[in-house]
Amino acid sequence: MRYLIASDLHYELPQLDWIASQAGEFDAVVLAGDHLDVVGRAEINAQISLMLAYLDRLAEHTTVIAISGNHDLDRRRPDGEKTAGWLAETAARVVTDGSTVELGDDVISSCAWWEGPETRRLVEDQLAADAGRPRVGSWIWAYHAPPDVSPTSWSGSRHYGDDVLNELIERHGPDVVLTGHVHEAPFRPDGSWNDRIGHTLVLNAGRQAGPVPAHLILDTAAREAAWWTSFDQGSVSW
Secondary structure (H helix, E strand, C coil): CEEEEECCCCCCHHHHHHHHHHHHHCCEEEECCCCCCCCCCCCHHHHHHHHHHHHHHHHCCCEEEECCCHHHCCEECCCCCEECHHHHCCCCCCECCCCEEEECCEEEEECCCCCCHHHHHHHHHHHHHHHCCCCCCCEEEECCCCECCCHHHECCCCECCEHHHHHHHHHHCCCEEEECCCCCHHHCCCCCCEEEECCEEEEECCCCCCCCCCEEEEECCCCEEEEECCCCEEEEEC
16 A cells, blocks of 8 residues: 655645645555644634535545644533544544554554543553554554654754653654644654554655655555655655
8 A cells, every 4th residue: 555644734824725636646645633723824613514515526546544633622622622523523534543444464553633631542542452453454553743862853962752642652662653733844854753662663745835745655565665755755664
């Protein structure tokens, strides 16, 4: 299976147009959080309306996996924790927070951004359940924050990772984790677009300006990941 992966688009419409133009060439598109820009150029409900239209457009061409990031939380659940309610509205046509899908021989776990104990518990329960699924291919997680103390979470001055993710990777050992959140990590000394925790490959494409987003192409049959930006490119196998 071939996946096109980007994150942290933050309502960059030319980049969304580029992804839409490429979507049909891939078995799935993975958008690993921060679709919206809470300090952006458009009112948040207008951003949501247009993002929903883009997700519909992408879903006409391929499987779409879109998870929440910290910029995407637009309401509170009954327990008071923030959630991306607008993404939940896409569940009939998009694989999103809390959903797990099988594509070919692969299993993809789509994890919510969490800021409280209940959402964290839901993520942990989802991954524990998915760990028991029989699978032949790769187990892939989409999880917005990268692991802590990793080159994929290095901003150039400090780490902005999620230490809970480190624990979950060590507990369950997925094949690949697709992240984002720390825009600068691939471009900073001591940072990187890829890392390994045990046998798990962690990827963070980063963020760049311009009409083409920083992105990854993951080929699970070949067990290869390729990274592209206008500044640099790379590849890694697992």
